[in-house]
Amino acid sequence: MSALRRLAAAGAGLGLALGLGLGLVGCGGDTRAPAARLGLGHLATPQQVAAWNVDVDPRGRGLPAGSGTAVQGAAVYAERCAVCHGANGQGAGIFPQLIGRDPRSGFPFGRDPRLPRTIGNYWPYATTLYDYIHRAMPFTAPGSLTPEQTYGVVAYLLARNEIIPDTAVMDARTLPAIRMPARDRFVRDDRRGGREFR
Numbered sequence: 001m002s003a004l005r006r007l008a009a010a011g012a013g014l015g016l017a018l019g020l021g022l023g024l025v026g027c028g029g030d031t032r033a034p035a036a037r038l039g040l041g042h043l044a045t046p047q048q049v050a051a052w053n054v055d056v057d058p059r060g061r062g063l064p065a066g067s068g069t070a071v072q073g074a075a076v077y078a079e080r081c082a083v084c085h086g087a088n089g090q091g092a093g094i095f096p097q098l099i100g101r102d103p104r105s106g107f108p109f110g111r112d113p114r115l116p117r118t119i120g121n122y123w124p125y126a127t128t129l130y131d132y133i134h135r136a137m138p139f140t141a142p143g144s145l146t147p148e149q150t151y152g153v154v155a156y157l158l159a160r161n162e163i164i165p166d167t168a169v170m171d172a173r174t175l176p177a178i179r180m181p182a183r184d185r186f187v188r189d190d191r192r193g194g195r196e197f198r
């Protein structure tokens with residue numbers, strides 16, 4: 001088999017393997033893992049997988065060990081976040097406002113798209129705040145905060161949004177127990193069928 005055909009066939013086998021979600025299904029009976037079959041790359045080590053596997057779901061599954069308070073987080077915020085989001089979380093230009101509880105009732109966001117959507121009036125889970133900040137912020141250096149720094153800055157933002165007291169310790173146990181002010185502003189999308197629905 002020419003090198004080109006072998007590559008094409010191997011590519012098809014890889015596509016099939018990915019499609020089935022099985023890393024070991026090959027083409028032409030070659031059951032070796034794609035890395036060995038193609039002579040390319042290497043299997044991800046458990047450490048490499050762990051480094052990427054950092055997502056936290058709404059129930060808090062995936063939250064790491066560690067903890068932080070608003071006092072600790074205030075320093076992180078001032079150093080790493082305020083330059084874009086403002087010293088008081090007021091935002092600026094394309095950098096979103098993070099602090100602010102108003103409007104405190106109803107759901108006027110659809111009627112007035114200029115209303116700022118903040119952690120205090122729009123974010124449904126404290127757990128996903130950890131997830132987002134740890135994975136995506138600071139904007140220019142995502143993933144650079146340690147779990148301690150992330151718990152701290154999450155605590156700081158929750159305290160400034162009048163959701164927790166300044167002294168509250170945020171960790172894998174306390175964060176999922178917080179009920180966010182905007183929690184009731186969202187419902188699970190359980191629609192089925194119909195032209196306009198998924």
Ligand code: HEC
Nearest residue numbers: 080081083084094095096117118119133137138139140153
């Ligand atoms: C260089 C500028 C910059 C820095 C520094 C920065 N951010 Fe952001 N942040 C952004 C931008 C831009 C967005 C909007 C990203 C988007 O919508 O995709 C954002 C979005 C966010 C959001 C989501 C807001 C929402 O309501 O959707 C949070 C929360 C947040 N940042 C927290 C932080 C924290 C905490 C830090 C410090 C650790 C930080 N950011 C540092 C630029 C920055």
